[in-house]
Amino acid sequence: MATVGSSKQDTLLGRVVVEQGFCTRDELEDCLALQTELSQQSNQRSLADLLVSNGYVTQTQLLRARTTADEQRVMQQIPGYQIISKLGAGAMATVFKARQLSLDRIVAIKVLPKRLSENKEFVDRFYMEGKAAARLNHPNIVGAFDVGEAGGYHYFVMEYVEGQTVFDHIAEGNPYSEKDAISIIIQICKALVHAHENGLIHRDVKPKNIMITPGGVAKLADMGLAREKDDQEAAQAEAGKAYGTPYYISPEQIRGELNIDFRADIYSLGATFYHMITGRVPFEGASPAVVMHKHLKEELVPPDHIISTISSGTSEIIEVAMAKEPKNRYASTQDMLSDLEAVARGEPPVLARKAYDLTSLANLEKSGREVREGGVIMVEASREQTIDFGSRTWTEKLSDPLVVTLSALLLMAVLIIIVLLLSR
Ligand code: ATP
Ligand code: MG
Numbered sequence: 001m002a003t004v005g006s007s008k009q010d011t012l013l014g015r016v017v018v019e020q021g022f023c024t025r026d027e028l029e030d031c032l033a034l035q036t037e038l039s040q041q042s043n044q045r046s047l048a049d050l051l052v053s054n055g056y057v058t059q060t061q062l063l064r065a066r067t068t069a070d071e072q073r074v075m076q077q078i079p080g081y082q083i084i085s086k087l088g089a090g091a092m093a094t095v096f097k098a099r100q101l102s103l104d105r106i107v108a109i110k111v112l113p114k115r116l117s118e119n120k121e122f123v124d125r126f127y128m129e130g131k132a133a134a135r136l137n138h139p140n141i142v143g144a145f146d147v148g149e150a151g152g153y154h155y156f157v158m159e160y161v162e163g164q165t166v167f168d169h170i171a172e173g174n175p176y177s178e179k180d181a182i183s184i185i186i187q188i189c190k191a192l193v194h195a196h197e198n199g200l201i202h203r204d205v206k207p208k209n210i211m212i213t214p215g216g217v218a219k220l221a222d223m224g225l226a227r228e229k230d231d232q233e234a235a236q237a238e239a240g241k242a243y244g245t246p247y248y249i250s251p252e253q254i255r256g257e258l259n260i261d262f263r264a265d266i267y268s269l270g271a272t273f274y275h276m277i278t279g280r281v282p283f284e285g286a287s288p289a290v291v292m293h294k295h296l297k298e299e300l301v302p303p304d305h306i307i308s309t310i311s312s313g314t315s316e317i318i319e320v321a322m323a324k325e326p327k328n329r330y331a332s333t334q335d336m337l338s339d340l341e342a343v344a345r346g347e348p349p350v351l352a353r354k355a356y357d358l359t360s361l362a363n364l365e366k367s368g369r370e371v372r373e374g375g376v377i378m379v380e381a382s383r384e385q386t387i388d389f390g391s392r393t394w395t396e397k398l399s400d401p402l403v404v405t406l407s408a409l410l411l412m413a414v415l416i417i418i419v420l421l422l423s424r
Pocket of ligand 1: 087090091092159160161165222
């Protein structure tokens with residue numbers, strides 16, 4: 001009779017429980033020795049059974065380890081690749097480091113869980129977006145190499161990036177200086193300009209999807225990886241995970257709108273920038289639902305109101321990028337890039353100010369209409385204007401064309417009243 005302890009399945013499971021930190025190598029050795037001893041007495045016990053009955057691993061941990069072991073077993077069957085180790089796991093998949101045998105290079109392979117691999121609509125989109133991503137070629141985008149299927153699991157082969165994610169850096173308690181953050185955001189914005197020009201929307205821009213190489217190059221990961229259709233559900237699935245999707249998701253994705261465009265990525269890039277420089281996510285909450293509600297309804301606290309040393313230019317870029325309504329954000333990703341580069345040179349973000357002025361004008365017209373019904377036009381209109389100025393300086397406020405127009409109107413009204421009074 002074959003010794004259970006020597007089965008390939010047990011060897012893989014044993015490696016995974018230790019790799020995931022569920023038990024120590026000594027505890028594993030203990031169980032393996034016991035297993036051999038028992039099998040010599042014709043008492044066959046599985047390694048899983050012994051790990052749990054000895055209290056080294058919980059049932060939940062065993063379940064998780066089995067899923068990973070299953071994935072790894074499948075991975076060993078992917079022709080042309082050899083798995084080296086596990087790199088990490090997100091809400092949606094597990095990522096492995098592997099060697100591509102034909103080219104003798106290291107790659108990263110993302111394996112989708114069974115539930116997604118069995119969803120035809122998802123798999124179709126997965127291949128479609130994977131193909132589109134493979135056509136992209138940009139130094140700031142993690143390259144997409146291949147997609148395929150093995151043993152019922154679908155996988156995505158991509159460029160391996162050595163280094164940390166922006167999330168890892170923040171989680172270690174290191175805030176980014178404004179200068180460093182701008183440099184990273186500029187690189188990711190360039191990546192997005194390239195993707196958007198080629199018709200691809202990322203839909204999940206966040207600190208965990210930005211990797212920084214030891215040489216300081218920022219790379220956007222998961223480009224072209226199809227997401228689960230219902231973003232709100234995907235966000236809910238991240239419940240309890242710090243810095244998960246709900247912290248950077250755009251209002252239109254929360255609303256489940258069908259035609260998500262480049263402006264969703266602009267919003268998420270703004271939210272990521274906000275977190276990097278303030279050390280805080282834009283909206284906090286006890287549950288994903290609360291956070292999402294705030295994205296929809298709550299006014300953003302401008303970054304320079306949290307950290308006073310943040311320049312008003314950077315703050316304005318973030319405020320425009322994170323406008324609740326897509327039409328009030330940048331008109332193109334290139335526009336956002338131009339402003340970021342201007343601020344990096346120490347110049348003002350001209351396009352953010354223009355977008356901001358247009359929004360203010362729309363607000364002003366709206367409030368003017370409302371007030372006319374109420375009968376106090378100027379008072380209400382100027383209040384709206386003052387609130388909307390946010391972090392701008394007084395000099396900027398006074399030189400604003402809207403303020404000038406308003407003042408002229410007010411002066412004209414006063415003059416007309418005087419003329420009328422005099423002509424009586
Ligand atoms: P989500 O499931 O929402 O995408 P996530 O981005 O945290 O969340 P994954 O994309 O599955 O999860 O990535 C998990 C981890 O694997 C990352 O945090 C990163 O450390 C590592 N990783 C991902 N892609 C690569 C890559 N191309 N090269 C090296 N490591 C990677
Ligand atoms: Mg990712």
